Amino acid sequence: MSNKIIKIALLDMYNGEPNQGMRCIIDVVNRFSPVVSFKIFDVRVKCELPDINKFDIYISTGGPGNPLIGDGNWDVKYYEFIDSLNKWNNENAIKKHVLFICHSFQMACLHFGLATVTKRNDTSFGVMTIHKTKEGLVDPLFEGLADPFYAIDSRDYQVIQPKLSIFAKKGAKIISLEKIRDHIQYERAIMAVRFTDYFVGTQFHPEADPISFVSHLRNKDAKEKIRAMKGKRKFRNMLEDLLDDDKIYRTNETLIPNFLRIAINDLMKTKKMLSN
Numbered sequence: 084m085s086n087k088i089i090k091i092a093l094l095d096m097y098n099g100e101p102n103q104g105m106r107c108i109i110d111v112v113n114r115f116s117p118v119v120s121f122k123i124f125d126v127r128v129k130c131e132l133p134d135i136n137k138f139d140i141y142i143s144t145g146g147p148g149n150p151l152i153g154d155g156n157w158d159v160k161y162y163e164f165i166d167s168l169n170k171w172n173n174e175n176a177i178k179k180h181v182l183f184i185c186h187s188f189q190m191a192c193l194h195f196g197l198a199t200v201t202k203r204n205d206t207s208f209g210v211m212t213i214h215k216t217k218e219g220l221v222d223p224l225f226e227g228l229a230d231p232f233y234a235i236d237s238r239d240y241q242v243i244q245p246k247l248s249i250f251a252k253k254g255a256k257i258i259s260l261e262k263i264r265d266h267i268q269y270e271r272a273i274m275a276v277r278f279t280d281y282f283v284g285t286q287f288h289p290e291a292d293p294i295s296f297v298s299h300l301r302n303k304d305a306k307e308k309i310r311a312m313k314g315k316r317k318f319r320n321m322l323e324d325l326l327d328d329d330k331i332y333r334t335n336e337t338l339i340p341n342f343l344r345i346a347i348n349d350l351m352k353t354k355k356m357l358s359n
């Protein structure tokens with residue numbers, strides 16, 4: 084493995100299915116290539132998980148299917164792995180920073196007992212507005228993003244019914260929420276959680292770039308499905324949103340870079356302190 088100072092593990096949760104997420108995450112991580120190197124772990128197909136002694140930063144991706152169900156093997160190991168990172172952070176000065184995206188975010192919320200995960204009535208797919216909570220307004224993950232900001236959402240499941248007493252007990256915070264939906268009976272889903280100072284997760288896809296979205300829509304069936312779901316006008320508006328500098332481009336250029344910058348600064352500081 085390379086000698087670059089900071090080592091990143093990418094936990095591929097895509098179960099071998101074609102996706103845009105990995106390419107986008109690698110693209111963002113490569114913007115930090117002077118100081119970081121990365122390695123990919125195929126969690127669901129090969130049950131691969133990194134050795135926590137060897138990596139500083141972890142990005143756990145989105146993925147297909149029901150987040151409540153694993154195969155009894157990779158999911159058990161994955162949860163044990165999260166526990167071992169948490170334990171590490173409680174016992175060591177040099178911290179492990181983790182970003183959980185979409186499927187991984189849902190699994191982390193379940194694992195920490197913070198909320199309920201249910202299937203939505205319909206798929207959520209497209210450019211969405213994401214609303215910061217009061218705590219989200221001051222969270223460094225969102226620095227440089229407006230309120231609301233825009234992100235790509237792609238999911239059938241939702242994290243709802245937060246158990247606020249468990250949030251309080253663990254010091255976790257809801258930092259963003261879904262837009263207010265048309266029908267009043269729907270609760271707004273949780274779109275991002277700060278689990279600890281070092282673990283944070285988003286329901287949406289902060290790695291997505293406009294090209295990845297358009298590539299997805301080159302599949303005719305996918306395109307027709309989304310167009311039928313949204314109606315022609317909303318579909319066209321969504322395509323226009325992709326071109327705006329301050330929407331998907333802004334989120335792609337801001338959120339994961341914030342996460343990485345915060346983690347790298349913290350690691351450099353503590354590693355230097357300990358070597359003095």
Ligand SMILES: NC(=O)CC[C@H](N)C(=O)O
Nearest residue numbers: 145146185186238239240
């Ligand atoms: N893009 C994703 O990671 C989707 C997460 C989950 N499989 C869902 O459908 O809600």
